Amino acid sequence: MLDIIFQDSDVVVVDKPPGLLVHRSNIDRHETRFALQMLRDQLGQHVFPVHRLDKPTSGLLVFALSSDVARLLTQQFANREIAKRYLAVVRGHCPEAGEIDHALKEKHDRIVDRQARLDKAPQDALTHYRKLAEVEWPEAVDRYPQARYSLVELRPRTGRKHQLRRHMKHIAHPIIGDATHGKGVHNRYFARRFDCARLLLACTGLEFEHPITGKLLRLSAQPGFGFERVINAFAWQDAVDNSG
Numbered sequence: 001m002l003d004i005i006f007q008d009s010d011v012v013v014v015d016k017p018p019g020l021l022v023h024r025s026n027i028d029r030h031e032t033r034f035a036l037q038m039l040r041d042q043l044g045q046h047v048f049p050v051h052r053l054d055k056p057t058s059g060l061l062v063f064a065l066s067s068d069v070a071r072l073l074t075q076q077f078a079n080r081e082i083a084k085r086y087l088a089v090v091r092g093h094c095p096e097a098g099e100i101d102h103a104l105k106e107k108h109d110r111i112v113d114r115q116a117r118l119d120k121a122p123q124d125a126l127t128h129y130r131k132l133a134e135v136e137w138p139e140a141v142d143r144y145p146q147a148r149y150s151l152v153e154l155r156p157r158t159g160r161k162h163q164l165r166r167h168m169k170h171i172a173h174p175i176i177g178d179a180t181h182g183k184g185v186h187n188r189y190f191a192r193r194f195d196c197a198r199l200l201l202a203c204t205g206l207e208f209e210h211p212i213t214g215k216l217l218r219l220s221a222q223p224g225f226g227f228e229r230v231i232n233a234f235a236w237q238d239a240v241d242n243s244g
Contacts, residue, residue, distance in 0.1 A: 010066065012047060012065060015058070017058055017225060022034065059203025076208055086153070087152070090168055103124050104125045125166075127157065134148065162181075177200045179199075204220060205218075205221075
């Protein structure tokens with residue numbers, strides 16, 4: 001059962017756990033559980049996804065309860081009118097704050113994106129980040145006797161595929177648990193030391209105008225399973241609590 005953060009007659013927002021697909025995909029043909037079907041069965045009615053989170057990313061996920069509301073919400077996402085806030089744990093001590101303005105070439109899956117144009121120009125992509133906390137961990141994880149990590153707040157202004165993961169790699173601070181863009185030795189260490197094998201990226205805040213009532217919705221969620229063990233181990237809870 002999915003944890004429902006907000007629900008009325010038009011909109012439902014759930015807290016998606018890591019490792020759950022939003023809907024069926026040819027990328028993971030063996031999967032049998034999907035947020036779309038789970039929420040439909042939970043509510044006993046059709047639901048319409050209006051955006052997506054990557055399978056390994058947890059956090060706030062918005063559904064509409066009618067096709068008309070879905071169209072209005074999708075338009076808000078397309079027009080960049082929805083403010084999104086993520087928390088992530090990254091390797092190294094990253095700068096205090098900054099802007100990553102780095103265009104991204106669209107990456108295609110050879111199964112899912114067979115119809116896509118391969119010559120498409122890189123798309124503009126913009127992410128704002130802010131460091132909330134850092135730690136110098138007294139254990140040798142890689143080549144050094146100590147390991148450095150940072151807790152960061154990420155606010156994407158565009159919505160490109162894997163944008164946050166690719167942008168953090170671009171500034172040499174990859175997200176822990178990222179099997180594609182991160183470093184395996186750190187990912188394995190977190191899985192072994194903190195029993196946390198997940199991607200440490202969570203959508204913890206959304207702010208948008210209700211498409212029917214016009215009311216401003218400010219929604220939040222906790223970083224979730226595994227992530228909170230890391231926060232506690234690094235004594236970062238105060239930084240999380242004071243960061244909203």
